[in-house]
Amino acid sequence: MTDAPAPARRGTARERLLVAAGELFYSEGINTSGVEAIAARAGVTKATLYNNFRSKDQLVAEYLRGRLESSRRNRARFDDPAQAPAGRVAAFFEEVEHAIANGTFHGCPYSKAAVEVPGNAEAMVVVQEHYADVIAHFTDVTGDRTTAETIAMIYDGGMLAAKASGTAEPMARAKAAALRLIAS
Amino acid sequence: MTDAPAPARRGTARERLLVAAGELFYSEGINTSGVEAIAARAGVTKATLYNNFRSKDQLVAEYLRGRLESSRRNRARFDDPAQAPAGRVAAFFEEVEHAIANGTFHGCPYSKAAVEVPGNAEAMVVVQEHYADVIAHFTDVTGDRTTAETIAMIYDGGMLAAKASGTAEPMARAKAAALRLIAS
DNA sequence: TCACTTCTATACCGACCGGTATGGCAAACA
DNA sequence: TGTTTGCCATACCGGTCGGTATAGAAGTGA
Structure with a gap:
């Protein structure tokens, strides 16, 4: 405006x-x-x-890559493999909850980008890398790839619902569902 | 092209x-x-x-409304409240699985529109109606609103993952997770 | 001092955007 | 029959888009 x-x-x-x-x-x-x-x-x-x-497309790709590598650094710094799986999963979801509380959350940057850019754009490579990262992380945490992929779906759906509702509550519910999943 | x-x-x-x-x-x-x-x-x-x-914005809104009312008609015609909850939930997920198999699935139309259209557009009203519809349906099926909202998240996350992967497999996994949820 | 790089400022390009205006043709209806 | 309605075709509007060209100012290092 x-x-x-x-x-x-x-x-x-x-x-x-x-x-x-x-x-x-x-x-x-x-x-x-x-x-x-x-x-x-x-x-x-x-x-x-x-x-x-070189182009706007490259700028978009580098913007996404910056986010991706920042996430990787955060994970390397703050995720503790010695901790129990529940705590590690919870921390992952709570990162988004904090962003919502701060008012800095506007939806998942990668799923948004996937909608906005054409499928053959440079940026889509980074989007795919992100999805692979998330699943790899949850696989590392839970030890089971199918569980990891389910948690990742809950995670993405939670961000979608959080964005739609404008509150952090869906994300808390998503976290609860994920924790219930790994508890069984 | x-x-x-x-x-x-x-x-x-x-x-x-x-x-x-x-x-x-x-x-x-x-x-x-x-x-x-x-x-x-x-x-x-x-x-x-x-x-x-009147405008492209109105055209977008009417396109989405057409989809919404078509969904409502399908639900009124094919959803059977006498059936067990598991079957009703499964049918909901399988609709998307069939669309993927047909090659007619390109992601959730409403979440895509929410990304593409400004927040104050006419179309956003329909998007909100859709989310309310889905949650109302799952609430009707399961009898519990919190469960319904969790299932809705799994549903949306499943569509996101299905779109990203290009296969129907994430949707099958989403269905399984939802069924596991209502079984407990 | 000179050359090189990086920035600034401005002007321009062709293409496309959503949207409007005009005028004519054909079918439906009174 | 005459009139209205809906669609046709075309041409145009102002604005924005991504991207380029050019020329000059400022800082840097040899």
Whole structure:
């Protein structure tokens, strides 16, 4: 609605572009966010954007890859394989619950991207990597791949319902369902 | 990619437009499908489209409403309240499994629309109606609203995973998880 | 000092978008 | 019969899209 608000002015132009693109893509949508608006938000011109990225498609892919690697780093840092499976699964769901509480949750970035970009886009590679990551993680936690895939479905469905309802309650219910599943 | 293929030529212009819009919106995406392409597919010109619909937004809303009411009719016709809950839940999931087998499944139309359309669009009303319908149905079947909401999450997550994988297998797993839930 | 890189600013491109206007033709209906 | 209604075709509107071209300013390192 309003003009681009105060952008982050730290870091290289490329970094600022990725930050700005991430904010706009995630909260306003990928197709809805024009390259001009992204550049403006980064305090940069369109020419600079195209000095740093081959195309908008590549920018989308790198934005998603940034999220993916950030998730991997968080998992490496905070997930404790020595902990009981229930706690590890709960932590995974609670990350989303916290994002909702913070008001920073706008749905699963990957499932949103899968709807917004064409199937042959660079970004879709990252989307597939994400799904593989999640299933691998739950497989590692529960020791069973079928269980892991079921939990992943509950996880994605929970995010969808949370987004639709605007509350964190569906995510809590999703967590409960997942915990019930691994308890049996 | 190619030109508009052979359109259905039965019915009024309005009906053909709704069919064409439905096919394009669902398989190619809402934002990706221009009004000109929809009109061409219906064997009609853009002027006729705007004689029958106020705006593209209204066309999207009526397309979704058509799907919603078709679902309601199917449920009224084929769902048997005398049957056991397990069978009724299974039938609900199997509808999607059949669509996947037919190659006519391209993800949940409502969750896709929710991503593609702005939050204040007419179409979002129909999306909310759909979610309420699903939860009401599962509540009717299971007798418990919390269980119903969990099943609905599994259902949505299953469709997401089915779309991502391109196979019907996640949907079968979702069905199994839902049945396990109501068995306890 | 000079060359190189990276940024800025601006102007432009062709394509497509949703939407409107006009005018004519054909069938349905009085 | 005359009139209305629905559809046709075409041409156009302003706006935005992703992407390119060009020329100059600023900082850097040799």
